[in-house]
Amino acid sequence: MPQRVSVLSGDPRLAQLIEFGRQFHARGWVPATGGNFSLRLQPDRIAITRSGVHKGELQPRDFLQVGLNGRLYAGDGKPSYETELHLMLYRRDGRIGCVLHTHSVANTVLSRRRPTIDLRGYEVMKVFPDVDDPERPLQLPVFANDQSMPQLAVRIDAGLRERDPGAFLLAGHGLYAWGADPGRARDRVEALELMLECELWTEGPVP
Numbered sequence: 528m529p530q531r532v533s534v535l536s537g538d539p540r541l542a543q544l545i546e547f548g549r550q551f552h553a554r555g556w557v558p559a560t561g562g563n564f565s566l567r568l569q570p571d572r573i574a575i576t577r578s579g580v581h582k583g584e585l586q587p588r589d590f591l592q593v594g595l596n597g598r599l600y601a602g603d604g605k606p607s608y609e610t611e612l613h614l615m616l617y618r619r620d621g622r623i624g625c626v627l628h629t630h631s632v633a634n635t636v637l638s639r640r641r642p643t644i645d646l647r648g649y650e651v652m653k654v655f656p657d658v659d660d661p662e663r664p665l666q667l668p669v670f671a672n673d674q675s676m677p678q679l680a681v682r683i684d685a686g687l688r689e690r691d692p693g694a695f696l697l698a699g700h701g702l703y704a705w706g707a708d709p710g711r712a713r714d715r716v717e718a719l720e721l722m723l724e725c726e727l728w729t730e731g732p733v734p
C-alpha cells in the first residue's frame with residue numbers, strides 16, 4: 528500500500544519545486560491547476576505532482592513517488608494525468624533529473640500556430656547545452672496533442688530521437704522542458720517562456 532505521509536519532506540529539491548510553483552503561477556504559466564513538475568529520486572523512481580493540485584499552493588504532500596514502470600510507491604491521491612510523458616523522458620535519458628511543464632499564453636498560442644518553432648538570435652539560448660552560437664536556430668518540436676497519454680508518449684519519444692533540444696511543445700497545450708537538476712530545468716523554462724513571449728509580441732495580435 529502507498530504510504531500516506533510524504534517521505535520527501537527533507538529533500539531540498541522539493542522546496543525548489545514548491546518555490547517554482549509559486550513563481551510560475553505568479554507569471555501566469557500554470558493557471559487553474561495546469562502544468563506539472565517532477566524530479567528523479569533514484570535511477571528508477573521519480574516524485575511527481577499529484578493530479579488537480581494548484582501549482583501556486585504546492586505542499587510536500589502534493590508529490591507522489593512513482594516508479595519508472597508506472598507503479599505508485601508512496602503518497603496520497605492520483606499522480607498527474609500526464610505522468611506517462613514524464614516517465615517516458617526519464618526512461619529515455621538517464622541524465623534527466625527534473626521535468627517541468629507549463630501552460631502559458633505564449634506557449635499555448637504559438638504551438639497552435641506553428642508546426643515547429645525556430646528560435647534564433649536570442650542571447651538567452653545559451654542556457655541550452657548544444658547552443659554556442661545564438662544565430663544558429665534552436666528548433667523546438669511541436670507535437671499534436673492527444674488525450675491518450677500512452678500514445679502521445681510513444682509519438683514524442685520517436686520525435687525526440689530525431690531531434691532532442693531539451694524541450695518540446697504540445698499544440699494548444701503547453702511546454703515541457705527538462706534538465707539535470709531543478710535549477711537547470713527552471714532556467715530552460717524561463718528562457719523558453721521569454722523567447723516565446725518575444726515571438727508572440729513580434730507576430731502581433733491575431734488578425
Ligand SMILES: [Zn+2]
Nearest residue numbers: 562609628701
Ligand atoms: Zn498539461
